[in-house]
Amino acid sequence: MMRVVITGLGIVSPIGNDCESFWSQVTAGKSGIGLISLFDASHFPVKIGGEVKGFSLEKVKQYYPAAHHVRDRKVFLGLAAAWEAIQDAGLATSELQNAVLEVGVGLEEFCLGDLTPYADTLGHPQAAVMSVATDHSNLLQTPLDSTARVLGDHYGFSGGRYVNCSACAAGAQVIGEAWRLLQEGETAIVLAGAADSMLNPLGLGGFSILRVLSDENDQPQRACRPFDATRKGTVLGEGAAFLVMETLERARARGAHIYAEILGYGSSLDAYRVSDPDPNGEGAIRSMALALRSAGLQAGDIDCVNAHGTGTPKNDEVETRAIKEVLGQRAYEIPIHAVKSMTGHMIAASGSVEAAAAVLTLSTGIIPPTINLENPNDQCDLDYVSEGARGFNGNTVLSNSFGFGGQNASLIFGRYDS
Amino acid sequence: MFDDVVITGIGLVTPLGYDPAVIVHQIEQGKVIAEEPAFDTSNFDCPYYARVADFDSEKYFPENKTLRLMNRDSQMAVVAAHLALKDASITVGQTYQPQQIALYGATGVAGLALEEVTRLIKYSTGEDGALDLERFGDVTLKRVRPVLSFKLLANMPICFVSIFENIQGENAVYTPWEGHGVQAIVAGIRAIRRGRTPCALVGGCDVKTHMFSFINMQQLGLFDSWRRHGQGSVPAEGAGFLILEGEREAVNRGAKIYARFCDYKIESLNKQANIYDIYSSIYSSLEKKDVDFVTAASDGEAEIVEAENKLFTQYGMESATFQHPKRYLGNLYAAAAVVQVGLTAESMHRHNYQLGLTNCFGAGCEQGSFVLEKV
Numbered sequence: 001m002m003r004v005v006i007t008g009l010g011i012v013s014p015i016g017n018d019c020e021s022f023w024s025q026v027t028a029g030k031s032g033i034g035l036i037s038l039f040d041a042s043h044f045p046v047k048i049g050g051e052v053k054g055f056s057l058e059k060v061k062q063y064y065p066a067a068h069h070v071r072d073r074k075v076f077l078g079l080a081a082a083w084e085a086i087q088d089a090g091l092a093t094s095e096l097q098n099a100v101l102e103v104g105v106g107l108e109e110f111c112l113g114d115l116t117p118y119a120d121t122l123g124h125p126q127a128a129v130m131s132v133a134t135d136h137s138n139l140l141q142t143p144l145d146s147t148a149r150v151l152g153d154h155y156g157f158s159g160g161r162y163v164n165c166s167a168c169a170a171g172a173q174v175i176g177e178a179w180r181l182l183q184e185g186e187t188a189i190v191l192a193g194a195a196d197s198m199l200n201p202l203g204l205g206g207f208s209i210l211r212v213l214s215d216e217n218d219q220p221q222r223a224c225r226p227f228d229a230t231r232k233g234t235v236l237g238e239g240a241a242f243l244v245m246e247t248l249e250r251a252r253a254r255g256a257h258i259y260a261e262i263l264g265y266g267s268s269l270d271a272y273r274v275s276d277p278d279p280n281g282e283g284a285i286r287s288m289a290l291a292l293r294s295a296g297l298q299a300g301d302i303d304c305v306n307a308h309g310t311g312t313p314k315n316d317e318v319e320t321r322a323i324k325e326v327l328g329q330r331a332y333e334i335p336i337h338a339v340k341s342m343t344g345h346m347i348a349a350s351g352s353v354e355a356a357a358a359v360l361t362l363s364t365g366i367i368p369p370t371i372n373l374e375n376p377n378d379q380c381d382l383d384y385v386s387e388g389a390r391g392f393n394g395n396t397v398l399s400n401s402f403g404f405g406g407q408n409a410s411l412i413f414g415r416y417d418s
Numbered sequence: 419m420f421d422d423v424v425i426t427g428i429g430l431v432t433p434l435g436y437d438p439a440v441i442v443h444q445i446e447q448g449k450v451i452a453e454e455p456a457f458d459t460s461n462f463d464c465p466y467y468a469r470v471a472d473f474d475s476e477k478y479f480p481e482n483k484t485l486r487l488m489n490r491d492s493q494m495a496v497v498a499a500h501l502a503l504k505d506a507s508i509t510v511g512q513t514y515q516p517q518q519i520a521l522y523g524a525t526g527v528a529g530l531a532l533e534e535v536t537r538l539i540k541y542s543t544g545e546d547g548a549l550d551l552e553r554f555g556d557v558t559l560k561r562v563r564p565v566l567s568f569k570l571l572a573n574m575p576i577c578f579v580s581i582f583e584n585i586q587g588e589n590a591v592y593t594p595w596e597g598h599g600v601q602a603i604v605a606g607i608r609a610i611r612r613g614r615t616p617c618a619l620v621g622g623c624d625v626k627t628h629m630f631s632f633i634n635m636q637q638l639g640l641f642d643s644w645r646r647h648g649q650g651s652v653p654a655e656g657a658g659f660l661i662l663e664g665e666r667e668a669v670n671r672g673a674k675i676y677a678r679f680c681d682y683k684i685e686s687l688n689k690q691a692n693i694y695d696i697y698s699s700i701y702s703s704l705e706k707k708d709v710d711f712v713t714a715a716s717d718g719e720a721e722i723v724e725a726e727n728k729l730f731t732q733y734g735m736e737s738a739t740f741q742h743p744k745r746y747l748g749n750l751y752a753a754a755a756v757v758q759v760g761l762t763a764e765s766m767h768r769h770n771y772q773l774g775l776t777n778c779f780g781a782g783c784e785q786g787s788f789v790l791e792k793v
Contacts, residue, residue, distance in 0.1 A: 040552070041551070041555070042552075042555070043551060043552045043553075043554070043555030043556045044554075044555040044559065045555070066689070105593075106571075107570050107571060107572075108527065108570065108572065112535075112538055112539055112542070112554075113548060113549040139634075139638070140634065140637060141527065141630075141634050143527050143594055143634075143638065144527070144593045145593070145594055145595065145782060149783060152686055152688060153688055153689040153690075156688065157686060158685060158686045158688070159686070160601070160685075161686050161783055161784060162592060162598075163592055163593055163594070163598060164590055164591065164592060164593075165525065165571075165572035165573050165591050165592065165593040165594075166589070166591045167571055167573045170573075173590050177590060177605070180608070180612075184608070184612065201549070201551060201554055202538070202570070205554065205555070205558075205559045205562075206562075206566050206567035206570060207567055208559065209559055209562065209564045209566075209567075210564050211564070267588045267589055267590070268517070268586055268587065268588065268589070269521060269577070269580040269586045269587065269589050270580075270586070271516060271580045271581050271583075271584045271586045272581065273581065274574060274577055274578065274581065275568070283586065286517060290588070403573065404568070404571060404573075405571065405573050405577030405580075406577055406580060406581070407573060407577065407591070
């Protein structure tokens with residue numbers, strides 16, 4: 001089996017539109033949550049979100065002319081993060097011709113506004129939407145393979161372009177699946193990551209009526225409080241992250257900077273309900289246990305957990321219980337932190353952004369804090385790094401991503417020592 | 419490690435029926451299922467669709483509460499997965515533990531029916547005719563059902579399969595085209611070959627028979643062949659699942675074995691690439707080409723028909739027996755790959771073919787082929 005390393009990172013997030021600014025903000029405990037400005041959410045029950053700020057779609061279109069027709073914001077977030085990761089890895093376009101691409105995506109965005117001119121004929125919807133169908137320049141719905149298609153046309157990626165839509169687990173699954181392909185010698189280089197934005201009327205509206213979002217609109221930066229006793233729900237965010245993953249052999253041969261090594265991956269299904277996590281956390285337990293097993297590690301070998309930590313009452317309690325079940329006494333001895341407290345829940349992108357954070361924890365020796373955790377409680381009683389960023393000299397980070405529908409994924413990253 | 423992978427169960431929900439043997443028979447009889455849509459198609463280039471006319475969701479999901487959460491593609495996926503497990507005589511929890519069964523699936527674009535989309539804007543249009551977010555927030559969000567979000571998430575059909583059948587193993591969901599169905603099959607094969615799991619449920623589902631899908635496909639240019647050549651893909655609906663097992667496990671438990679995977683190849687089509695070149699690249703890398711049975715990808719898409727026929731000639735396959743499922747049951751897009759492979763396996767089982775090729779070429783960038791051999 002091949003060893004697999006990370007040689008490039010690209011991040012676009014509510015707290016920074018590149019890797020460096022993301023890391024400086026996340027380790028400083030800055031919240032990226034605020035009132036939504038991308039559209040008028042003033043009459044929505046939830047008016048807050050983690051928006052990517054100061055992001056230029058036009059700049060991305062300059063890099064990727066094939067994206068000029070795309071309307072879906074998450075595609076651009078993904079393209080920007082991919083561009084940074086490839087630049088960071090020092091790869092030439094030609095090196096990606098036969099590489100594999102793994103892209104995680106979330107909800108299909110479709111433009112409700114395109115249908116409203118026909119709303120007065122809703123009694124006859126067939127007639128109402130006909131004109132839309134003939135407009136090829138403004139797609140009513142952007143297919144979820146759009147990011148992969150643009151990246152493929154630009155760089156090649158003839159080794160395969162996987163488009164993973166496993167909801168909140170997608171961003172971690174693409175990295176795990178890429179690790180397997182590399183480990184098993186199917187390819188030598190993979191660009192893996194995810195992009196998502198649900199900060200549109202349908203995404204925000206749909207999730208707000210599900211009652212999984214915090215509606216503390218008057219204190220946006222405190223609204224996402226993973227593991228806090230007073231937590232009221234998560235906050236939607238948007239973002240993207242891509243990782244260049246290579247076999248150690250290839251990375252060494254080309255003298256690449258190596259951030260960290262990926263050691264293990266596990267995935268599982270709750271098979272419980274589409275709307276709720278299994279209260280016993282059995283799916284989460286299995287995904288972490290499988291990641292440990294695939295890495296050949298024991299519970300005592302894990303030095304830090306980058307938690308899924310959404311801030312919903314159910315998730316944080318179940319995840320804490322699952323971590324204790326898998327890691328035993330070790331769960332009480334190591335730091336556990338939640339990036340979502342600052343970025344919000346970037347849905348499909350979360351797993352990739354948090355994986356990038358795990359990689360940076362190992363390479364910089366800093367653990368980002370869990371902000372807004374002021375009221376500990378009996379159900380969430382581990383060390384969540386609530387006092388601020390902390391130095392880290394451990395060797396491994398476990399990163400969890402648990403998705404709507406019951407899909408779970410866990411990744412283990414290791415410090416790379418040349 | 420590197421156990422051979424065999425197909426031991428097939429579950430299909432297609433416009434030509436549910437029973438693989440009956441579907442193959444109907445294809446052999448040349449039964450075409452395309453019909454004129456129930457909605458006005460005057461502005462669409464494609465004039466037909468292929469529905470599963472007798473799919474009665476209330477029969478399969480008597481609990482209305484559950485049914486309200488599920489799109490038609492989810493419903494079909496659950497039924498197809500159940501049929502596959504039944505066909506393989508697998509009882510989850512007995513034959514294999516829930517954690518031992520991997521689940522890899524593919525889902526398509528746009529699960530929502532048009533009626534559900536238009537309901538969203540019914541109360542949200544301002545006097546100027548534009549979307550009024552004030553009304554959307556104040557009125558529409560109070561009228562739509564919270565379950566709407568679950569219908570928008572593309573992973574839901576596969577999650578419903580896991581819930582209904584208690585499948586808990588490793589998993590992933592791919593989207594949105596036929597090639598992503600190929601990826602789901604390949605993921606299952608790899609999981610078994612690498613010894614991570616003894617059994618995988620792999621499949622796909624898609625519903626392209628409502629107007630919202632027709633709008634999408636028209637806009638994406640998927641009906642262009644109809645405009646240019648007067649023929650093309652007939653959008654269909656359905657689902658397919660296969661049970662894959664390690665051959666040793668299958669033999670040990672006395673399972674019915676349809677066929678063994680002996681080769682596959684998947685490649686990505688670049689915008690500027692010639693379709694024939696990609697197909698040729700796939701074929702040239704397949705080790706076994708002396709096939710006696712072929713499930714072709716071509717339906718009515720002129721470019722695919724031409725490129726595929728050229729390959730059959732180039733690689734001397736003219737003497738093989740061919741079936742063209744898409745010409746009869748329509749194009750199932752995200753579900754097409756699994757249905758194509760399933761029909762190859764059924765045909766080999768039924769007619770004693772020794773080596774069967776399945777082409778999964780179509781919309782999207784990913785194109786792939788599988789070779790099955792008789793066990």
